[in-house]
Amino acid sequence: MNYLKIVYFLVFILALASCKKNENNVVNDSTTANDSIVDTDKRTIRAIGETLSPDGKETVKDWEEYQLLDDFLDNFYSSSPNEALNLSKELSHTTKQLIDSLKIDRFKQPDVSIRLNVIHNYALRLADMSTIPNINPSEVQDETQNILDAFSSLNKKINNLAKQEKLEKELKGFTAPILIEKDSLNSPKLSPPQGLK
Template sequence: MKQLVYLFLITVLFSCGNKNNDTQNKNQVIPKLSNAVEHTRLENVKHKFEKEIENWQDLKTATSFIKKFEKVSPNEAMSNALELRDLVASLKDNEIPKTFNIPSLHARINVLHNETLRLADLTLIPAITSEEVNAQINKTIAAFSSLNSKINTILSKKNFEDAIDVDINFVGIDSTKMDSVSIKTINSRKREELLNKNKKNK
């Protein structure tokens, strides 16, 4: 009889020990998903170019929203992932200002959209880890930074070309090595010069 009592006590103690271990493991996982983490800082469009994008509302809205992800917990990121995906989808599908409507910029928007889709997909994985969520947040912010960097490059080039005041007919340029922004600028200047000459002749 005593042996049965001892066996029962040992079983109960062992069972309680396992429950305590399970509780400790859960308590270790939950804080990781709830702890806010500093992520990659977003590269912004330069302040001097803000006027050039002031009417691009989709970009401004998506930029404002993604800044929330610079310091965020995995749980918070997951709760905002679907909205971020939808904002970037609007940026991708809606009209893009003429200055930025070039293939290289569209490519960066597509990459950003794909990263937001991956982030949103993580919300469907029950056993997702904080490390996996944090890594995808960094990839998403990096893709947005790449988009902003391209915008800065386009506007810097545009400003440089606008500042050049030379007769382009006397400049030797290999048109096959120019991007669409440069070609558009030169063609626009040629049209202006032609119109001015016609006005003078009249």
């Protein structure tokens, strides 16, 4: 009977030791994955390609949600992939607000809407990446770069629309000089070339 108790006790101890060893491996694996994201702090994010021109800034000066997104994206230029993932849910919320808040009539056209939706879709994809346990840091950086490039594309479109609007206003104020044909005795009449009479 004592022999049986000793065997059960040894099996229990071995099972317990085996469980602790597996727990340590799981903890070490997840720690390594998170550490790999934090440790790859080398930034390969390019600066935004297009910023707003003075006319473009004037166009969006009252669009608060645009201003919020513009300020919020500053966080992504110097963030690590792990920090970008932590900010991703707030970014997707901010991009959704940007779409919902569009009240500038000039921007209510498909080419602007498409750009807004592209930014939002990239932000949603980044938020989805934050739920993946072993995400590759370069994938996070690529997605972050996609968001910044899409925002640059939106800025370029806003600049083009602002430039077009400015030209249209200038053309409305422009009047072409009226040409008056003088038909008097003092001014000679031109005769049409021969063969065209």
